[in-house]
Amino acid sequence: MKKLFALLVFVIFNSPFAQENLQNSITGNLSYDTKTILQEFHALETAPLSLPQSANRKSPILAGLFSVLIPGSGELYTGEYWKAAIFGVLEAGLITAAIVYNNKGDSKTEEFENYADNVTDNSGWSVVRYAQWINQYKDKNIQINPDQNLKPWQRVSWEELNSVEREIQGFSHTLAYHGEQQYYEMIGKYHQFSPGWWDFNGGSNNAEISPAFKYYSGLRGDANDFYNMSTAAVIGIYINHFLSGLDAVWSAVQFNKNLAVKVRMDTYQLTDRAEFFPAVYLKYNL
Structure with a gap:
Protein backbone atom coordinates (compact mmCIF):
# COMPACT_ATOMS: atom_id res chain seq x y z
CA MET A 1 0.00 0.00 0.00
CA ASN A 56 14.57 12.94 7.00
CA ARG A 57 16.59 9.75 7.13
CA LYS A 58 17.12 7.85 10.37
CA SER A 59 20.57 6.70 11.40
CA PRO A 60 20.57 2.91 12.03
CA ILE A 61 23.63 3.25 14.25
CA LEU A 62 22.02 5.98 16.34
CA ALA A 63 18.74 4.06 16.56
CA GLY A 64 20.56 0.92 17.68
CA LEU A 65 22.58 2.83 20.26
CA PHE A 66 19.44 4.42 21.67
CA SER A 67 17.74 1.06 22.17
CA VAL A 68 20.80 -0.69 23.55
CA LEU A 69 20.93 1.97 26.26
CA ILE A 70 17.16 2.30 26.79
CA PRO A 71 15.02 -0.38 25.11
CA GLY A 72 12.30 1.15 22.97
CA SER A 73 13.96 4.55 22.53
CA GLY A 74 15.40 3.58 19.14
CA GLU A 75 11.97 2.45 17.98
CA LEU A 76 10.56 5.76 19.20
CA TYR A 77 13.22 7.56 17.16
CA THR A 78 12.17 5.68 14.00
CA GLY A 79 8.46 6.17 14.59
CA GLU A 80 7.72 2.57 15.62
CA TYR A 81 5.60 3.59 18.60
CA TRP A 82 3.97 0.22 19.27
CA LYS A 83 7.32 -1.52 19.31
CA ALA A 84 8.72 1.20 21.55
CA ALA A 85 5.88 0.61 24.00
CA ILE A 86 6.39 -3.17 23.97
CA PHE A 87 10.13 -3.00 24.63
CA GLY A 88 9.66 -0.28 27.26
CA VAL A 89 6.96 -2.18 29.16
CA LEU A 90 8.99 -5.38 28.98
CA GLU A 91 12.03 -3.58 30.39
CA ALA A 92 10.04 -2.16 33.29
CA GLY A 93 8.54 -5.57 34.05
CA LEU A 94 11.90 -7.34 34.01
CA ILE A 95 13.55 -4.75 36.25
CA THR A 96 10.65 -4.97 38.69
CA ALA A 97 10.84 -8.77 38.72
CA ALA A 98 14.61 -8.74 39.28
CA ILE A 99 14.29 -6.39 42.26
CA VAL A 100 11.26 -8.09 43.80
CA TYR A 101 12.67 -11.62 43.63
CA ASN A 102 16.09 -10.52 44.82
CA ASN A 103 14.46 -8.89 47.86
CA LYS A 104 12.46 -12.07 48.48
CA GLY A 105 15.68 -14.07 48.31
CA ASP A 106 17.34 -11.73 50.80
CA SER A 107 14.37 -12.02 53.14
CA LYS A 108 14.34 -15.82 52.95
CA THR A 109 18.13 -15.92 53.46
CA GLU A 110 17.80 -13.85 56.60
CA GLU A 111 15.06 -16.22 57.77
CA PHE A 112 17.08 -19.42 57.39
CA GLU A 113 20.24 -17.87 58.86
CA ASN A 114 18.30 -16.74 61.92
CA TYR A 115 16.74 -20.20 62.17
CA ALA A 116 20.19 -21.82 62.23
CA ASP A 117 21.76 -19.28 64.60
CA ASN A 118 18.93 -19.31 67.15
CA VAL A 119 20.68 -22.01 69.14
CA THR A 120 18.87 -23.40 72.18
CA ASP A 121 18.12 -26.86 73.45
CA ASN A 122 15.10 -26.84 71.15
CA SER A 123 16.30 -24.99 68.08
CA GLY A 124 19.14 -24.17 65.72
CA TRP A 125 22.38 -25.75 64.60
CA SER A 126 25.29 -25.79 67.04
CA VAL A 127 28.94 -26.37 66.23
CA VAL A 128 29.33 -27.38 69.88
CA ARG A 129 26.89 -30.27 69.41
CA TYR A 130 28.70 -31.20 66.20
CA ALA A 131 32.10 -31.18 67.95
CA GLN A 132 30.71 -33.21 70.87
CA TRP A 133 29.40 -35.83 68.44
CA ILE A 134 32.83 -36.06 66.79
CA ASN A 135 34.51 -36.48 70.19
CA GLN A 136 32.06 -39.20 71.19
CA TYR A 137 31.77 -41.25 68.03
CA LYS A 138 35.05 -40.56 66.24
CA ASP A 139 37.26 -40.78 69.31
CA LYS A 140 38.64 -37.24 69.04
CA ASN A 141 39.31 -34.55 71.61
CA ILE A 142 38.25 -31.18 70.24
CA GLN A 143 38.52 -28.56 72.99
CA ILE A 144 35.20 -26.89 73.83
CA ASN A 145 34.95 -23.78 76.00
CA PRO A 146 32.59 -24.57 78.90
CA ASP A 147 31.29 -20.97 79.12
CA GLN A 148 27.70 -21.31 77.97
CA ASN A 149 27.22 -17.53 77.95
CA LEU A 150 29.24 -17.48 74.75
CA LYS A 151 27.73 -18.23 71.36
CA PRO A 152 28.41 -21.79 70.17
CA TRP A 153 30.71 -20.57 67.37
CA GLN A 154 32.76 -18.72 70.02
CA ARG A 155 33.35 -21.86 72.09
CA VAL A 156 35.18 -23.95 69.49
CA SER A 157 38.51 -23.39 67.75
CA TRP A 158 37.79 -23.55 64.03
CA GLU A 159 41.39 -24.39 63.19
CA GLU A 160 41.33 -27.39 65.52
CA LEU A 161 37.91 -28.48 64.26
CA ASN A 162 38.97 -28.34 60.62
CA SER A 163 42.18 -30.22 61.38
CA VAL A 164 40.20 -33.04 63.02
CA GLU A 165 37.72 -33.14 60.13
CA ARG A 166 40.57 -33.75 57.70
CA GLU A 167 41.74 -36.71 59.77
CA ILE A 168 38.40 -38.51 59.86
CA GLN A 169 37.91 -41.05 57.12
CA GLY A 170 34.61 -40.54 55.34
CA PHE A 171 34.39 -36.81 56.07
CA SER A 172 34.25 -34.96 52.75
CA HIS A 173 34.19 -31.36 53.99
CA THR A 174 35.68 -29.01 56.52
CA LEU A 175 33.17 -26.65 58.08
CA ALA A 176 33.42 -23.07 56.80
CA TYR A 177 33.65 -20.27 59.36
CA HIS A 178 30.44 -19.14 60.96
CA GLY A 179 28.73 -16.35 59.02
CA GLU A 180 30.12 -17.34 55.64
CA GLN A 181 27.75 -18.35 52.86
CA GLN A 182 29.37 -21.80 52.70
CA TYR A 183 28.74 -22.33 56.42
CA TYR A 184 24.99 -21.93 56.00
CA GLU A 185 25.02 -24.08 52.89
CA MET A 186 26.97 -26.97 54.43
CA ILE A 187 24.88 -27.40 57.57
CA GLY A 188 21.73 -27.84 55.49
CA LYS A 189 23.20 -29.85 52.64
CA TYR A 190 25.64 -32.53 53.84
CA HIS A 191 24.82 -35.46 56.15
CA GLN A 192 28.20 -35.00 57.82
CA PHE A 193 26.80 -32.01 59.72
CA SER A 194 23.48 -33.56 60.76
CA PRO A 195 24.56 -34.08 64.41
CA GLY A 196 24.69 -30.32 64.92
CA TRP A 197 20.91 -29.96 64.64
CA TRP A 198 19.03 -29.78 67.91
CA ASP A 199 16.66 -32.68 67.12
CA PHE A 200 19.24 -35.13 65.77
CA ASN A 201 18.94 -38.55 67.44
CA GLY A 202 20.71 -40.84 65.03
CA GLY A 203 23.46 -41.84 67.41
CA SER A 204 26.58 -42.76 65.48
CA ASN A 205 24.71 -42.64 62.17
CA ASN A 206 25.12 -39.11 60.91
CA ALA A 207 23.28 -40.00 57.71
CA GLU A 208 19.98 -39.67 59.56
CA ILE A 209 18.17 -36.48 58.59
CA SER A 210 16.20 -34.74 61.31
CA PRO A 211 13.00 -32.67 60.74
CA ALA A 212 14.90 -29.47 61.56
CA PHE A 213 17.51 -30.33 58.91
CA LYS A 214 14.76 -30.86 56.33
CA TYR A 215 12.92 -27.66 57.26
CA TYR A 216 16.11 -25.62 57.08
CA SER A 217 16.99 -27.13 53.70
CA GLY A 218 13.54 -26.13 52.45
CA LEU A 219 14.10 -22.52 53.52
CA ARG A 220 17.42 -22.46 51.69
CA GLY A 221 15.78 -23.98 48.62
CA ASP A 222 13.13 -21.26 48.63
CA ALA A 223 15.81 -18.57 48.85
CA ASN A 224 17.74 -20.10 45.96
CA ASP A 225 14.58 -20.28 43.87
CA PHE A 226 13.95 -16.58 44.42
CA TYR A 227 17.53 -15.71 43.51
CA ASN A 228 17.33 -17.88 40.39
CA MET A 229 14.20 -16.05 39.29
CA SER A 230 15.91 -12.72 39.90
CA THR A 231 18.91 -13.88 37.87
CA ALA A 232 16.63 -14.99 35.04
CA ALA A 233 15.01 -11.54 35.03
CA VAL A 234 18.44 -9.87 34.85
CA ILE A 235 19.38 -12.08 31.91
CA GLY A 236 16.06 -11.10 30.33
CA ILE A 237 17.01 -7.44 30.73
CA TYR A 238 20.23 -7.97 28.77
CA ILE A 239 18.36 -9.88 26.07
CA ASN A 240 15.73 -7.14 25.87
CA HIS A 241 18.44 -4.50 25.35
CA PHE A 242 20.09 -6.60 22.64
CA LEU A 243 16.87 -7.42 20.76
CA SER A 244 15.62 -3.85 20.98
CA GLY A 245 18.93 -2.63 19.56
CA LEU A 246 18.69 -5.03 16.61
CA ASP A 247 15.07 -4.12 15.98
CA ALA A 248 15.85 -0.41 16.11
CA VAL A 249 18.58 -0.82 13.47
CA TRP A 250 16.17 -2.76 11.26
CA SER A 251 13.41 -0.18 11.80
CA ALA A 252 15.74 2.65 10.76
CA VAL A 253 16.80 0.78 7.61
CA GLN A 254 13.18 0.09 6.68
CA PHE A 255 12.23 3.70 7.38
CA ASN A 256 14.91 4.93 4.99
CA LYS A 257 13.85 2.45 2.30
CA ASN A 258 10.22 3.48 2.52
Whole structure:
Protein backbone atom coordinates (compact mmCIF):
# COMPACT_ATOMS: atom_id res chain seq x y z
CA MET A 1 0.00 0.00 0.00
CA LYS A 2 1.40 3.35 -0.95
CA LYS A 3 0.47 6.76 0.31
CA LEU A 4 1.47 9.86 -1.58
CA PHE A 5 1.77 13.07 0.32
CA ALA A 6 2.16 16.36 -1.52
CA LEU A 7 3.28 19.38 0.44
CA LEU A 8 2.65 22.46 -1.62
CA VAL A 9 4.42 25.57 -0.49
CA PHE A 10 2.93 28.45 -2.37
CA VAL A 11 5.68 30.98 -2.80
CA ILE A 12 4.16 32.48 -5.86
CA PHE A 13 6.09 34.97 -7.89
CA ASN A 14 5.52 36.64 -11.22
CA SER A 15 7.80 35.73 -14.08
CA PRO A 16 8.37 38.75 -16.37
CA PHE A 17 10.14 36.51 -18.84
CA ALA A 18 7.21 34.13 -18.99
CA GLN A 19 4.75 37.02 -19.23
CA GLU A 20 6.68 38.54 -22.11
CA ASN A 21 6.81 35.23 -23.98
CA LEU A 22 3.11 34.65 -23.52
CA GLN A 23 2.19 38.18 -24.53
CA ASN A 24 4.33 37.88 -27.66
CA SER A 25 2.72 34.54 -28.49
CA ILE A 26 -0.92 35.65 -28.19
CA THR A 27 -2.40 36.37 -31.63
CA GLY A 28 -6.06 36.80 -30.89
CA ASN A 29 -7.00 33.46 -32.43
CA LEU A 30 -8.67 31.54 -29.59
CA SER A 31 -7.80 28.07 -30.87
CA TYR A 32 -4.21 28.93 -31.68
CA ASP A 33 -3.65 30.90 -28.46
CA THR A 34 -5.04 28.04 -26.34
CA LYS A 35 -2.57 25.57 -27.83
CA THR A 36 0.25 28.05 -27.33
CA ILE A 37 -0.60 28.62 -23.67
CA LEU A 38 -0.82 24.86 -23.01
CA GLN A 39 2.53 24.30 -24.68
CA GLU A 40 4.06 27.06 -22.58
CA PHE A 41 2.52 25.50 -19.44
CA HIS A 42 4.05 22.07 -20.08
CA ALA A 43 7.40 23.56 -20.96
CA LEU A 44 7.56 25.35 -17.61
CA GLU A 45 7.47 22.12 -15.61
CA THR A 46 11.02 21.29 -14.59
CA ALA A 47 12.61 17.92 -14.15
CA PRO A 48 12.46 16.47 -10.63
CA LEU A 49 15.22 17.68 -8.34
CA SER A 50 16.97 15.56 -5.75
CA LEU A 51 16.41 16.75 -2.21
CA PRO A 52 19.08 16.00 0.38
CA GLN A 53 17.41 13.46 2.67
CA SER A 54 19.78 13.66 5.62
CA ALA A 55 17.23 15.59 7.64
CA ASN A 56 14.57 12.94 7.00
CA ARG A 57 16.59 9.75 7.13
CA LYS A 58 17.12 7.85 10.37
CA SER A 59 20.57 6.70 11.40
CA PRO A 60 20.57 2.91 12.03
CA ILE A 61 23.63 3.25 14.25
CA LEU A 62 22.02 5.98 16.34
CA ALA A 63 18.74 4.06 16.56
CA GLY A 64 20.56 0.92 17.68
CA LEU A 65 22.58 2.83 20.26
CA PHE A 66 19.44 4.42 21.67
CA SER A 67 17.74 1.06 22.17
CA VAL A 68 20.80 -0.69 23.55
CA LEU A 69 20.93 1.97 26.26
CA ILE A 70 17.16 2.30 26.79
CA PRO A 71 15.02 -0.38 25.11
CA GLY A 72 12.30 1.15 22.97
CA SER A 73 13.96 4.55 22.53
CA GLY A 74 15.40 3.58 19.14
CA GLU A 75 11.97 2.45 17.98
CA LEU A 76 10.56 5.76 19.20
CA TYR A 77 13.22 7.56 17.16
CA THR A 78 12.17 5.68 14.00
CA GLY A 79 8.46 6.17 14.59
CA GLU A 80 7.72 2.57 15.62
CA TYR A 81 5.60 3.59 18.60
CA TRP A 82 3.97 0.22 19.27
CA LYS A 83 7.32 -1.52 19.31
CA ALA A 84 8.72 1.20 21.55
CA ALA A 85 5.88 0.61 24.00
CA ILE A 86 6.39 -3.17 23.97
CA PHE A 87 10.13 -3.00 24.63
CA GLY A 88 9.66 -0.28 27.26
CA VAL A 89 6.96 -2.18 29.16
CA LEU A 90 8.99 -5.38 28.98
CA GLU A 91 12.03 -3.58 30.39
CA ALA A 92 10.04 -2.16 33.29
CA GLY A 93 8.54 -5.57 34.05
CA LEU A 94 11.90 -7.34 34.01
CA ILE A 95 13.55 -4.75 36.25
CA THR A 96 10.65 -4.97 38.69
CA ALA A 97 10.84 -8.77 38.72
CA ALA A 98 14.61 -8.74 39.28
CA ILE A 99 14.29 -6.39 42.26
CA VAL A 100 11.26 -8.09 43.80
CA TYR A 101 12.67 -11.62 43.63
CA ASN A 102 16.09 -10.52 44.82
CA ASN A 103 14.46 -8.89 47.86
CA LYS A 104 12.46 -12.07 48.48
CA GLY A 105 15.68 -14.07 48.31
CA ASP A 106 17.34 -11.73 50.80
CA SER A 107 14.37 -12.02 53.14
CA LYS A 108 14.34 -15.82 52.95
CA THR A 109 18.13 -15.92 53.46
CA GLU A 110 17.80 -13.85 56.60
CA GLU A 111 15.06 -16.22 57.77
CA PHE A 112 17.08 -19.42 57.39
CA GLU A 113 20.24 -17.87 58.86
CA ASN A 114 18.30 -16.74 61.92
CA TYR A 115 16.74 -20.20 62.17
CA ALA A 116 20.19 -21.82 62.23
CA ASP A 117 21.76 -19.28 64.60
CA ASN A 118 18.93 -19.31 67.15
CA VAL A 119 20.68 -22.01 69.14
CA THR A 120 18.87 -23.40 72.18
CA ASP A 121 18.12 -26.86 73.45
CA ASN A 122 15.10 -26.84 71.15
CA SER A 123 16.30 -24.99 68.08
CA GLY A 124 19.14 -24.17 65.72
CA TRP A 125 22.38 -25.75 64.60
CA SER A 126 25.29 -25.79 67.04
CA VAL A 127 28.94 -26.37 66.23
CA VAL A 128 29.33 -27.38 69.88
CA ARG A 129 26.89 -30.27 69.41
CA TYR A 130 28.70 -31.20 66.20
CA ALA A 131 32.10 -31.18 67.95
CA GLN A 132 30.71 -33.21 70.87
CA TRP A 133 29.40 -35.83 68.44
CA ILE A 134 32.83 -36.06 66.79
CA ASN A 135 34.51 -36.48 70.19
CA GLN A 136 32.06 -39.20 71.19
CA TYR A 137 31.77 -41.25 68.03
CA LYS A 138 35.05 -40.56 66.24
CA ASP A 139 37.26 -40.78 69.31
CA LYS A 140 38.64 -37.24 69.04
CA ASN A 141 39.31 -34.55 71.61
CA ILE A 142 38.25 -31.18 70.24
CA GLN A 143 38.52 -28.56 72.99
CA ILE A 144 35.20 -26.89 73.83
CA ASN A 145 34.95 -23.78 76.00
CA PRO A 146 32.59 -24.57 78.90
CA ASP A 147 31.29 -20.97 79.12
CA GLN A 148 27.70 -21.31 77.97
CA ASN A 149 27.22 -17.53 77.95
CA LEU A 150 29.24 -17.48 74.75
CA LYS A 151 27.73 -18.23 71.36
CA PRO A 152 28.41 -21.79 70.17
CA TRP A 153 30.71 -20.57 67.37
CA GLN A 154 32.76 -18.72 70.02
CA ARG A 155 33.35 -21.86 72.09
CA VAL A 156 35.18 -23.95 69.49
CA SER A 157 38.51 -23.39 67.75
CA TRP A 158 37.79 -23.55 64.03
CA GLU A 159 41.39 -24.39 63.19
CA GLU A 160 41.33 -27.39 65.52
CA LEU A 161 37.91 -28.48 64.26
CA ASN A 162 38.97 -28.34 60.62
CA SER A 163 42.18 -30.22 61.38
CA VAL A 164 40.20 -33.04 63.02
CA GLU A 165 37.72 -33.14 60.13
CA ARG A 166 40.57 -33.75 57.70
CA GLU A 167 41.74 -36.71 59.77
CA ILE A 168 38.40 -38.51 59.86
CA GLN A 169 37.91 -41.05 57.12
CA GLY A 170 34.61 -40.54 55.34
CA PHE A 171 34.39 -36.81 56.07
CA SER A 172 34.25 -34.96 52.75
CA HIS A 173 34.19 -31.36 53.99
CA THR A 174 35.68 -29.01 56.52
CA LEU A 175 33.17 -26.65 58.08
CA ALA A 176 33.42 -23.07 56.80
CA TYR A 177 33.65 -20.27 59.36
CA HIS A 178 30.44 -19.14 60.96
CA GLY A 179 28.73 -16.35 59.02
CA GLU A 180 30.12 -17.34 55.64
CA GLN A 181 27.75 -18.35 52.86
CA GLN A 182 29.37 -21.80 52.70
CA TYR A 183 28.74 -22.33 56.42
CA TYR A 184 24.99 -21.93 56.00
CA GLU A 185 25.02 -24.08 52.89
CA MET A 186 26.97 -26.97 54.43
CA ILE A 187 24.88 -27.40 57.57
CA GLY A 188 21.73 -27.84 55.49
CA LYS A 189 23.20 -29.85 52.64
CA TYR A 190 25.64 -32.53 53.84
CA HIS A 191 24.82 -35.46 56.15
CA GLN A 192 28.20 -35.00 57.82
CA PHE A 193 26.80 -32.01 59.72
CA SER A 194 23.48 -33.56 60.76
CA PRO A 195 24.56 -34.08 64.41
CA GLY A 196 24.69 -30.32 64.92
CA TRP A 197 20.91 -29.96 64.64
CA TRP A 198 19.03 -29.78 67.91
CA ASP A 199 16.66 -32.68 67.12
CA PHE A 200 19.24 -35.13 65.77
CA ASN A 201 18.94 -38.55 67.44
CA GLY A 202 20.71 -40.84 65.03
CA GLY A 203 23.46 -41.84 67.41
CA SER A 204 26.58 -42.76 65.48
CA ASN A 205 24.71 -42.64 62.17
CA ASN A 206 25.12 -39.11 60.91
CA ALA A 207 23.28 -40.00 57.71
CA GLU A 208 19.98 -39.67 59.56
CA ILE A 209 18.17 -36.48 58.59
CA SER A 210 16.20 -34.74 61.31
CA PRO A 211 13.00 -32.67 60.74
CA ALA A 212 14.90 -29.47 61.56
CA PHE A 213 17.51 -30.33 58.91
CA LYS A 214 14.76 -30.86 56.33
CA TYR A 215 12.92 -27.66 57.26
CA TYR A 216 16.11 -25.62 57.08
CA SER A 217 16.99 -27.13 53.70
CA GLY A 218 13.54 -26.13 52.45
CA LEU A 219 14.10 -22.52 53.52
CA ARG A 220 17.42 -22.46 51.69
CA GLY A 221 15.78 -23.98 48.62
CA ASP A 222 13.13 -21.26 48.63
CA ALA A 223 15.81 -18.57 48.85
CA ASN A 224 17.74 -20.10 45.96
CA ASP A 225 14.58 -20.28 43.87
CA PHE A 226 13.95 -16.58 44.42
CA TYR A 227 17.53 -15.71 43.51
CA ASN A 228 17.33 -17.88 40.39
CA MET A 229 14.20 -16.05 39.29
CA SER A 230 15.91 -12.72 39.90
CA THR A 231 18.91 -13.88 37.87
CA ALA A 232 16.63 -14.99 35.04
CA ALA A 233 15.01 -11.54 35.03
CA VAL A 234 18.44 -9.87 34.85
CA ILE A 235 19.38 -12.08 31.91
CA GLY A 236 16.06 -11.10 30.33
CA ILE A 237 17.01 -7.44 30.73
CA TYR A 238 20.23 -7.97 28.77
CA ILE A 239 18.36 -9.88 26.07
CA ASN A 240 15.73 -7.14 25.87
CA HIS A 241 18.44 -4.50 25.35
CA PHE A 242 20.09 -6.60 22.64
CA LEU A 243 16.87 -7.42 20.76
CA SER A 244 15.62 -3.85 20.98
CA GLY A 245 18.93 -2.63 19.56
CA LEU A 246 18.69 -5.03 16.61
CA ASP A 247 15.07 -4.12 15.98
CA ALA A 248 15.85 -0.41 16.11
CA VAL A 249 18.58 -0.82 13.47
CA TRP A 250 16.17 -2.76 11.26
CA SER A 251 13.41 -0.18 11.80
CA ALA A 252 15.74 2.65 10.76
CA VAL A 253 16.80 0.78 7.61
CA GLN A 254 13.18 0.09 6.68
CA PHE A 255 12.23 3.70 7.38
CA ASN A 256 14.91 4.93 4.99
CA LYS A 257 13.85 2.45 2.30
CA ASN A 258 10.22 3.48 2.52
CA LEU A 259 10.86 7.24 2.35
CA ALA A 260 11.12 8.88 -1.08
CA VAL A 261 11.36 12.64 -1.51
CA LYS A 262 10.99 14.58 -4.78
CA VAL A 263 10.99 18.32 -5.38
CA ARG A 264 9.96 20.11 -8.53
CA MET A 265 8.69 23.49 -9.65
CA ASP A 266 5.01 23.39 -10.51
CA THR A 267 3.18 26.15 -12.30
CA TYR A 268 -0.22 27.64 -12.16
CA GLN A 269 -1.32 29.23 -15.44
CA LEU A 270 -3.32 32.42 -15.25
CA THR A 271 -4.84 34.16 -18.26
CA ASP A 272 -1.90 36.43 -18.99
CA ARG A 273 0.94 35.03 -16.91
CA ALA A 274 2.37 31.92 -15.28
CA GLU A 275 2.77 31.61 -11.52
CA PHE A 276 5.49 29.31 -10.16
CA PHE A 277 5.45 27.45 -6.85
CA PRO A 278 7.77 24.79 -5.43
CA ALA A 279 6.15 21.43 -4.62
CA VAL A 280 7.58 18.79 -2.29
CA TYR A 281 6.27 15.26 -2.86
CA LEU A 282 6.72 12.72 -0.08
CA LYS A 283 5.99 9.10 -0.90
CA TYR A 284 5.92 6.61 1.93
CA ASN A 285 5.46 2.87 1.41
CA LEU A 286 3.53 1.08 4.14
